[in-house]
Each structure stands twice: as C-alpha cells, then as structure tokens.
Amino acid sequence: MSDNSLSLNIVLKRKDFSLQLKEDIPGTGITAIFGESGAGKTTLLRLIAGFEKPHHGHIKFGQDVWYDTAKRIHLRAFKRPVGFMFQGAQLFADKTVQQNLSYAEKRNTADANSLFKDDIIMSCDIGSLLGRYPTSLSGGEYQRVALARTLMTQPDLLLLDEPLAALDRQRKIELISMLEDLLQHFRIPTLYVSHDIDEVSRIADRVLMLDSGRATSFGSTVSTLAAYGFEAGRNPYEVGALITGKVRGQDVEFGLMEIGIGSNSIWLPALRDVDPGETVAIRISPKDVSISVDPPSGLSMQNSLSCVVKSIDDDRASAFCTLTLLVESEKFEARITRKALKTLNLQIGQPVFALIKTASFQR
Amino acid sequence: MTLPDLTALWLTFRLAAITTLILLIIGTPTAWWLSQTQSRIKPALEAMVALPLVLPPTVLGFYLLVAMNPDAPLGRLWMTATGDTLSFSFAGLVIGSVIYSLPFMVQPLQTSFEATGRKAMETAASLGASPLDAFLTVVIPLSVRGFLTASVLSFAHTLGEFGVVLMVGGNIPGRTRVISIEIYEHVETLNYADAHALSLILIAFSFIVLFCVYALNRKHTVNVG
Numbered sequence: 001m002s003d004n005s006l007s008l009n010i011v012l013k014r015k016d017f018s019l020q021l022k023e024d025i026p027g028t029g030i031t032a033i034f035g036e037s038g039a040g041k042t043t044l045l046r047l048i049a050g051f052e053k054p055h056h057g058h059i060k061f062g063q064d065v066w067y068d069t070a071k072r073i074h075l076r077a078f079k080r081p082v083g084f085m086f087q088g089a090q091l092f093a094d095k096t097v098q099q100n101l102s103y104a105e106k107r108n109t110a111d112a113n114s115l116f117k118d119d120i121i122m123s124c125d126i127g128s129l130l131g132r133y134p135t136s137l138s139g140g141e142y143q144r145v146a147l148a149r150t151l152m153t154q155p156d157l158l159l160l161d162e163p164l165a166a167l168d169r170q171r172k173i174e175l176i177s178m179l180e181d182l183l184q185h186f187r188i189p190t191l192y193v194s195h196d197i198d199e200v201s202r203i204a205d206r207v208l209m210l211d212s213g214r215a216t217s218f219g220s221t222v223s224t225l226a227a228y229g230f231e232a233g234r235n236p237y238e239v240g241a242l243i244t245g246k247v248r249g250q251d252v253e254f255g256l257m258e259i260g261i262g263s264n265s266i267w268l269p270a271l272r273d274v275d276p277g278e279t280v281a282i283r284i285s286p287k288d289v290s291i292s293v294d295p296p297s298g299l300s301m302q303n304s305l306s307c308v309v310k311s312i313d314d315d316r317a318s319a320f321c322t323l324t325l326l327v328e329s330e331k332f333e334a335r336i337t338r339k340a341l342k343t344l345n346l347q348i349g350q351p352v353f354a355l356i357k358t359a360s361f362q363r
Numbered sequence: 364m365t366l367p368d369l370t371a372l373w374l375t376f377r378l379a380a381i382t383t384l385i386l387l388i389i390g391t392p393t394a395w396w397l398s399q400t401q402s403r404i405k406p407a408l409e410a411m412v413a414l415p416l417v418l419p420p421t422v423l424g425f426y427l428l429v430a431m432n433p434d435a436p437l438g439r440l441w442m443t444a445t446g447d448t449l450s451f452s453f454a455g456l457v458i459g460s461v462i463y464s465l466p467f468m469v470q471p472l473q474t475s476f477e478a479t480g481r482k483a484m485e486t487a488a489s490l491g492a493s494p495l496d497a498f499l500t501v502v503i504p505l506s507v508r509g510f511l512t513a514s515v516l517s518f519a520h521t522l523g524e525f526g527v528v529l530m531v532g533g534n535i536p537g538r539t540r541v542i543s544i545e546i547y548e549h550v551e552t553l554n555y556a557d558a559h560a561l562s563l564i565l566i567a568f569s570f571i572v573l574f575c576v577y578a579l580n581r582k583h584t585v586n587v588g
Contacts, residue, residue: 051485077488078497084489090482094504103500107491153490 003027004189006157009057010047012213019043019054019213027062027157027189032204032221034194039210041193042087045159048191049084050077061157083155083188085146087162091134097145098130104152117152123182124148140171144178151186158183158190164199176202201225201242201283222281241332242281249276262328266303266356286322288357289334293344296353303356309348314338325354368557370537371545372564378453378541379521382460386468386517387510389461394472395498398480412469415462424530427459431531451533456541459527467516475509476502508580515576519569 004027012019019040025031033041046052048059050066053074059067066075091100105117121127124144134142143163150158163179164172180203183190194200200207200221207224209217217224222242245259250270257270259280266282274280296304307327314321321341323334334354346352397409415423431438431450441449449455483505487497503510525543532539534548542561549558 049489051488077485078491078493082489084485086482086486086489090486092483092486092501092505094507103487103492104490107496109491149490 004062004156006048006189006191007058007060008048010044010054010059011056012043012047012052012054017043017213019047021213021215022057023208023215023218025191025208026206029205030183030190030192030203032192032194032200032207033210034197034200034204034207034224035210037195038212040213041195041210042161043213044210045084045161045191045193048157049082049159050075050080081153081156082159083150083153083157084159085150085161085163087165091137091142091146091149093134095134096130097126097132097134097137100134100145100149101130101152104149108153116154120148120151123178123185124151125178138171139167140175143167143175147179147182151182151188155188158188159193160190161193162195163192164194164196172199179203197225241286241330242283243327243330243332244279244281247274247276247278247280261305261330264305264327266305268303284332284356286333286335289325289332289336290355290357291323291334291336291340291344291346292353292355293346293350294353296355305354305356307352307354309346309350309352311348312341312346314341325352327354368545371540371542372561374453374537374540375522375542378456378460379518381457382464382521383468383514383518385457385461386464387514390465390468390472390513390517394469395476395480395502397469398473398476413466415464416466420463420524420526421530423463424459424527427455427462427527427531431455431458450531451535451539453538456528456532456539459531460521460524463524463527464517464520467520468513471513471516472506472509475506475513479505511576511579515572519572522565522569 006025006027008021008023008025010019010021017038017040021044033044035041043052047054048066054067054069056069057067058065058069061081064075065071065073066080067073091097092103095103101117101121121130124147126141126144126148129137129141129145134145137145143166147163164175167175176199183203192200192204204221206219207217207221208215209224222244225242243261245261245266248258248260248265250257251267255270256267257274259266259268259282261282268282292304295306305325305327307325310324310326310331312321312323316338319337319339320335321338323336323341323346325332325334332354393408393412397405397412428450429435431441431448433439433442433448433450438449441447441454445454447454449458480502483501484494484497487501488494492500523543524541525547528539528541528544532541534540534544540548542565546558546561546565549555549561
C-alpha cells in the first residue's frame with residue numbers, strides 16, 4: 001500500500017438506493033469505477049470529493065482524514081485536494097477559456113509556476129483556444145479545456161466522471177490517447193468512472209466493479225474484466241474476452257509486434273513502451289472472430305489461432321450462435337451464423353482455426 | 364403646454380431606486396436560500412413571498428398602516444429611534460414598497476439561481492473556491508440576466524404603485540405624494556393637461572428602460588446563452 005492510498009469505508013443510505021463500500025484504492029495509476037448506470041459510480045465520486053456525506057464510515061487519503069463519523073470530521077469539498085471533472089464538464093459560460101483556467105490557477109494553494117501552466121496548456125493542446133468562449137468550442141475542445149482547468153488546481157487525486165461520454169467515436173479515440181499520455185505525464189492518481197468497457201480496458205490499471213452500490217469485484221483490469229465477460233447474463237458480444245500473451249518480438253519495418261499465445265503467434269500494431277518477454281492482454285470481440293476447419297491460407301487476415309471448441313451456445317431465436325473456444329487454457333468467443341455452424345458441422349471438442357479480424361491491446 | 368410640477372416624479376424615482384437597492388440586498392440571500400434548500404418550510408416561505416402578487420394592495424396597505432401606527436411596536440420603535448412617525452413618511456413608503464415588490468425581486472432571482480446555482484457552486488468548489496467566493500465570482504456573473512430582470516421589474520413595479528402608498532403614505536406633497544397619486548389628483552381636479560404630461564413622461568421612461576433591458580439581454584445572449 002503506497003502512502004497516498006485512498007481508504008474508503010462508506011455507508012450511505014437513501015430512500016431508493018444504498019451504497020456500501022470498503023476498499024483501499026492504491027494511490028497510483030488509474031482505477032476505473034465500472035458498472036451499469038444507477039450502480040452508484042457518480043455518487044461514489046461525489047462522496048470522495050465531499051459533495052455528499054456518508055452516514056457512517058471514513059474516507060482517508062494517505063495520512064489525511066477527509067471524513068470520519070467517529071471523529072466527527074468532514075473536510076469541506078473546496079478544501080479537499082481533489083480535481084473533479086464532472087460529467088458534462090461545466091465550464092463557466094461567461095468566462096473565456098483563459099479566464100476559466102485562471103480561475104482554477106488563482107485558487108491553487110500548492111505552489112505552482114508558469115511552467116506548469118504552459119505545460120498543461122501544451123499537453124491538452126488548447127493554446128489556440130484561450131480567447132474563445134466555451135459555447136463556441138466543439139465537444140472535444142470543451143472536454144480538453146475542462147481537463148486542463150481541473151489539472152490547473154494541481155490535485156493530489158483526480159476524479160473523472162465519464163469524461164468521454166458526450167463525444168462521438170472519432171473524438172473519443174483522439175481524446176483517450178491524449179488522456180493516457182496526460183495521466184502518465186502528470187502522474188496523478190485517478191479514479192475514472194465509466195460504463196464503457198472499451199475505455200476502461202484501454203485506460204485503467206485496475207477496475208472496481210460496482211453493482212447496486214456494492215463492489216462486486218476489485219482487481220487488475222485483465223482479471224476483473226475477463227471474469228465479467230463470462231458472467232452469466234452479460235452480453236458477451238460487446239464485452240469481448242481478454243487473453244494474455246507474451247511479446248516475442250517486433251517487426252520494425254511494418255510496425256508490428258509478435259505476441260505468443262502458447263504455440264500460436266499473432267501480430268498486432270506495436271506498442272511503444274512494451275519490451276519482449278512482457279505479458280500483455282489482448283481483447284478479442286466475438287464479432288471479430290471467424291472459424292475455419294482447415295489451416296487458413298491466402299487471406300488478408302494475418303492472425304489465426306489454433307484452438308478447440310469448448311461449447312456451443314445455439315440460440316434458436318436468432319441467426320447467430322456463440323462458440324466458446326479454448327486456446328491453451330484461455331477462453332474466448334466467436335459469433336458465427338447458425339448456418340455456418342451447420343455447414344461446417346462443428347462439434348464440441350473439435351480443433352478449429354480462429355481467424356481474428358481485429359484485436360486490441362489492453363493495458 | 365407647460366411642464367407640470369416634477370417633484371412627484373423625482374420622489375417616485377428616488378423611492379423606486381431605494382426600494383430596488385434594498386430588495387437586492389435582502390432578496391438575493393432569500394432567493395439563494397429558496398433555490399438551494401430542501402427544508403420543509405420552503406413552500407410556506409415561498410407562499411409568503413408571493414402574497415403581494417395576489418393580495419389587493421389596500422389589504423397590504425391596511426396592515427402596514429396598523430403596524431406603523433405609533434401605538435404599535437414597529438411604529439413605536441421607529442418613533443423612539445427617529446422622533447418621527449413611520450406612517451405618512453418617506454421611510455414608511457420605502458418599507459411598504461419593499462414588501463409590495465418583494466416577489467418581483469425574489470422570483471426571477473430564484474429561477475436564475477435554480478438554473479445555474481448548485482452545479483456552478485460545485486464546479487467552483489472543485490476548483491478550490493469557498494462558498495462565498497464561488498457565489499460572488501461564479502453564480503452572480505452567471506445570473507446577470509436574472510439580476511437585471513429582477514431589478515427592472517422591481518423598479519417598474521414600484522413606479523406604478525398606488526394602493527399601498529395611498530394607505531400608508533397619504534398624499535403629502537414632496538414627502539409621500541408619488542407620481543401615480545399626483546396623476547390621480549390631476550384627474551380628480553379635471554387638470555387633464557398635467558395628467559397627460561406626467562403620464563406621457565412615465566410611458567416614455569418605462570419604454571426606454573424596458574427597451575434598454577431587452578437590447579442588453581440580446582447582446583448578452585451572444586456570449587452567455
């Protein structure tokens with residue numbers, strides 16, 4: 001446990017909702033708070049920020065007590081060294097971008113220098129927006145300014161409430177890489193609320209899974225999401241399975257990286273900061289997997305895994321069925337048409353080749 | 364047409380300006396409290412603030428007259444403090460006008476605060492601003508239009524006041540004779556020329572003020588809305 005871990009012991013009761021949580025969250029990296037809407041994700045952030053009071057328990061950050069029922073301590077929100085980026089962000093509409101930033105800068109009690117400010121403006125790429133009013137900004141620009149303003153307070157802990165929710169797909173992709181770089185650059189421990197598994201699996205070091213105000217699991221992103229993906233009742237088509245592999249080497253010419261999964265190899269676009277021998281997680285969405293009974297050749301798809309059919313979920317109500325496949329000891333799924341299932345005459349226990357259209361790295 | 368005596372006009376503007384100023388001071392915290400509270404007495408307070416909207420001004424004036432009587436506690440207190448009676452005085456008119464125009468200040472402000480208040484306060488707090496700091500530097504600038512609307516409505520409403528003034532102020536020239544009563548007097552004495560002149564001045568002035576407000580509001584929309 002590091003010095004700045006966030007120790008939560010919270011009981012909150014409302015008429016139609018209760019939240020009960022006892023976790024120690026390490027004060028490093030990015031912790032995703034993941035769950036359906038209504039699970040209490042935002043409420044949890046608001047409790048940590050001091051906008052809501054729990055009925056019992058404590059909230060401690062490192063040595064500092066922010067809330068403690070027994071000691072009757074409640075540090076008010078504006079005194080907590082927390083940067084909270086609200087859903088919908090809330091830039092001050094009557095102030096320019098520059099004035100929004102200065103507002104936070106002036107109230108920053110930690111000693112900052114102008115270098116810090118320039119660094120933030122550059123990192124968030126908002127230098128050209130300083131004279132503009134918030135209403136004239138695009139969705140992506142708006143979120144970047146809001147993030148910059150939050151960073152301007154030099155928080156010890158960053159709370160981001162669905163920072164990408166309002167954006168279209170393209171902006172999301174742009175902003176998430178910026179966010180990754182920023183959070184690594186400024187090294188601020190972050191709680192990241194989201195109900196989007198893509199975001200979470202990409203950005204988080206660990207995941208706290210919330211359901212109806214209770215933590216259902218808490219652990220590394222890979223293990224938490226893998227367990228979630230196979231849980232009964234979930235929709236696995238959106239989730240995708242996580243399988244782990246070892247980096248075998250790089251192909252600098254084509255910018256690819258060879259990942260070994262048992263005796264198989266697949267090639268994916270190279271990651272910057274991963275070295276050979278490291279274990280990485282790869283996410284495979286069921287809709288991106290095709291099945292061949294013979295070893296494939298002459299395809300543009302480079303990646304095929306030799307695996308075994310473990311089970312077949314044949315839903316008569318739809319045109320599709322789901323195969324669970326085993327590669328070494330790892331499970332993933334393929335979604336194929338029921339007609340293909342019949343034509344290929346697939347059986348449980350049969351060795352097949354899974355062709356992976358796309359797969360992505362997970363941190 | 365010669366210009367009529369403008370004492371009443373000047374007195375009326377002074378009354379409206381002072382009333383608006385006092386209402387800003389007491390109406391702002393009241394409206395803020397109403398916009399944020401979840402207290403059970405909120406509906407009761409809201410109803411009390413709205414009362415002057417529905418009561419005949421004579422009812423309000425009647426009770427004010429009773430309260431300002433030198434024998435009543437308020438009237439006596441005023442008498443000992445200033446040596447003057449509260450009823451039939453300019454101060455009495457101000458008190459009456461403040462109560463009479465209270466909803467015109469509180470309601471627009473409350474609406475405005477409800478729209479921006481809590482979110483803006485929390486955002487400011489997350490940036491390290493104390494509640495007072497946040498209110499002064501974020502909520503008030505975001506509520507400029509609310510303040511403008513509330514002030515203009517209160518001012519204009521006080522200008523047109525008749526019933527309450529008649530009850531508590533009487534009709535003392537230079538002291539409590541406001542323009543609406545002056546016009547009434549002129550009409551009663553069949554001095555239509557002066558009634559016309561004063562009425563026209565009032566219409567022109569009211570139009571110009573409202574026009575400025577709407578023009579200003581439009582300009583604000585560009586930046587704020």
